[in-house]
Amino acid sequence: MHGANEVADVVQAADEVTVRSTGAQALADVLAVLQLCGAGKLRCSEKTQRPSAATVAGVAEVLAGGDFYPTEPIAAFAWPLLIQAGGLAELAGGRLQLTAKGRAALGRPPAETIRALWRSWVGKAVIDELSRVEHIKGQRTANTLTSAKTRRQTVAAALSSCPVDEWVAIDDLFDRMRRGGLSPTVARSDRALWRLYLTDPQYGSLGYAGFADWPILEGRYTLAVLFEYAGTLGMFDLDYTDPAGARDDFRGNWGTDELGYLSRYDGLRAVRLNALGAYALGLTDRYQAPPADAVVAGALKVLPNLDIVVTGELPPADGLMLNAYAQRTADRVWALREATLLAALDAGRSLDQLREFLAVRATHELPNSVTTLLADVAARAGRLRNLGVVRLVECADPALAVLIARDRRLRGLCQPVGDQHLAVAVDREPEFRKALRALGHVLPTDTLA
Numbered sequence: 001m002h003g004a005n006e007v008a009d010v011v012q013a014a015d016e017v018t019v020r021s022t023g024a025q026a027l028a029d030v031l032a033v034l035q036l037c038g039a040g041k042l043r044c045s046e047k048t049q050r051p052s053a054a055t056v057a058g059v060a061e062v063l064a065g066g067d068f069y070p071t072e073p074i075a076a077f078a079w080p081l082l083i084q085a086g087g088l089a090e091l092a093g094g095r096l097q098l099t100a101k102g103r104a105a106l107g108r109p110p111a112e113t114i115r116a117l118w119r120s121w122v123g124k125a126v127i128d129e130l131s132r133v134e135h136i137k138g139q140r141t142a143n144t145l146t147s148a149k150t151r152r153q154t155v156a157a158a159l160s161s162c163p164v165d166e167w168v169a170i171d172d173l174f175d176r177m178r179r180g181g182l183s184p185t186v187a188r189s190d191r192a193l194w195r196l197y198l199t200d201p202q203y204g205s206l207g208y209a210g211f212a213d214w215p216i217l218e219g220r221y222t223l224a225v226l227f228e229y230a231g232t233l234g235m236f237d238l239d240y241t242d243p244a245g246a247r248d249d250f251r252g253n254w255g256t257d258e259l260g261y262l263s264r265y266d267g268l269r270a271v272r273l274n275a276l277g278a279y280a281l282g283l284t285d286r287y288q289a290p291p292a293d294a295v296v297a298g299a300l301k302v303l304p305n306l307d308i309v310v311t312g313e314l315p316p317a318d319g320l321m322l323n324a325y326a327q328r329t330a331d332r333v334w335a336l337r338e339a340t341l342l343a344a345l346d347a348g349r350s351l352d353q354l355r356e357f358l359a360v361r362a363t364h365e366l367p368n369s370v371t372t373l374l375a376d377v378a379a380r381a382g383r384l385r386n387l388g389v390v391r392l393v394e395c396a397d398p399a400l401a402v403l404i405a406r407d408r409r410l411r412g413l414c415q416p417v418g419d420q421h422l423a424v425a426v427d428r429e430p431e432f433r434k435a436l437r438a439l440g441h442v443l444p445t446d447t448l449a
Contacts, residue, residue, distance in 0.1 A: 017241045017269070018068075023276040024290055025064040026234020027110040028317055030117070032062040033079045034098065034106055035320030037089050038347065042080050042096040049091065049126045051080040062316035068231070068240065072264045075232040081127060082229065086120040088113075103348045107356070111287040114233050115280040121229055122156045123149070129224040130186060133263040136206075136220070138196045143188055151184035155225045158182040159236075160281045162273040167239065169270045174219050186217040198262075199255030206253075215249045216262065223265035231268075235277030243267035302358055304367040306336040311363070318361070325354045336370065341377045351378050390423040391432075393443060400441075409435040 036042055036058065043052045051059070060067045060076035068074045080096060083089040088102030098106075105113045128148035131139060139145060158177045162168055168176075177183060187193045187206075194207030196217075206212035231238050243266040250262045261267075279287035299312030308322060310332040325344045326334035341351065351374050358366060395401040398419040405416045413432040414422040424432045433443055 017239065019239050020065065021237045022231060022234040023274045026114060026276065028064040028315055030110050030113050031106065032317035032320060033059060033083060034088065034102060035317055035324065036062055037083060037096050037102065038098045038324060039320060040095055043094050044080055044091055044096055046091055046094055049081065049084055051077060055080060062320065064315065074228050074264065078228045078232040082117050082121060085124055085126050086117040098348065107350060107353045109289065111276060111279060111289060114276060118233055118235065118280045122152055125152060129228065130221045132224050132228065133220045135198055135259060135262050136196055138201065141195045144192045144195045146185055146188055151221060152225060154182050154184040155222050159226065159230060160283065164273050164278050167270045167272045170268055174215060178214060184218050184221050186221055198253050203254045211253050213249065220263045223263060223268055226271065227265040227268050233280065235280050237272040237274050238268060239270040241267045241269060300358065300361040302362045302366055302370055304369045306369060306373065308334040308336065321357055324349055336373060338373065338377060345381050389426045391426055391429055392417065393422040393424060395420045395422065407439055409438060
């Protein structure tokens with residue numbers, strides 16, 4: 001079907017078949033999405049954790065190769081869910097914000113982040129992937145579907161059995177899974193099958209003989225995991241076409257004449273496990289990242305006046321990185337300022353990440369004015385420490401505050417604040433209360449309001 005040495009990122013043939021090498025793009029995409037999240041641009045439902053339409057559109061704009069289809073979100077939908085499942089982002093008021101783990105990921109090799117995200121997804125995905133096959137109705141009915149986690153782990157095991165750097169046709173993969181006992185059974189029972197349907201709950205029920213053949217349920221679930229998550233993470237290179245008319249295995253079901261396709265993933269024709277995928281699946285212990293792109297190296301000029309001028313191609317992730325630390329003053333110019341660096345530090349960013357970023361992309365050594373500014377801001381930031389959340393306790397008089405603060409059992413659990421107040425770390429509060437009672441005092445709960 002395809003040569004093993006296929007190197008093009010995206011190949012569009014005359015018959016509209018696309019062959020995409022996904023690894024390098026995913027390495028760039030994970031950083032771009034994290035940068036977008038750090039900028040506060042990602043919003044998701046508090047209830048379902050699914051991204052909003054505006055968020056999906058925003059993510060699609062920063063993907064290195066764009067989404068797989070121009071009008072059918074797959075990767076742009078998956079990324080906000082993946083970084084939530086991986087603990088790299090969390091919801092606060094409907095907006096995703098980077099966790100400490102997410103901020104650290106910006107400074108780590110992206111391949112390690114990809115591997116961690118896949119493992120997290122297999123263990124604790126945010127959604128049941130079958131829910132993305134919207135034409136299969138009745139999924140929310142109680143006691144109908146099997147555990148999504150079990151299904152997902154079964155598919156992961158099947159993907160791990162794929163040969164590295166060899167194309168495997170989707171139908172061949174389906175056959176291997178069935179022969180190898182790696183079937184992600186979807187319905188809990190034969191009775192549960194009757195609750196699932198296409199188009200009409202009575203005439204389109206999948207309980208009828210032949211209406212729920214393996215490719216329709218187990219196959220479509222496998223496609224969802226493979227295309228939307230393993231594909232998005234760059235683990236498999238993909239050969240795909242328009243989903244409309246790509247598969248006709250559901251045409252025998254009642255009421256499907258008006259459906260262009262059963263799932264948005266129907267156009268996936270073949271996959272190839274690549275080096276990044278082998279690393280993410282644990283088949284290899286190391287991943288050799290591709291050499292730095294010459295277009296990226298030397299793409300910036302950092303001037304003594306603290307301006308950063310883009311002289312080459314600027315990937316979306318790099319633009320977001322500059323936005324996080326500098327002020328954009330022209331189409332291809334950003335200005336480093338003390339205020340912008342302090343704002344980045346306040347948002348949890350690291351100056352080391354900026355320093356490494358500039359060193360790789362600049363055409364020359366960083367000017368002394370820039371290194372001095374970075375050193376000065378870092379020194380200023382180091383003069384304060386965040387000691388965490390505390391409970392502030394007010395004492396009736398200074399004598400009581402001194403008595404508590406100097407007690408041998410309590411002095412290690414609190415810190416004096418002024419004459420009449422004590423600060424107690426929240427995680428040490430139970431110990432503080434116990435020792436306080438032993439001293440003959442109690443902290444009433446009504447003081448905590």
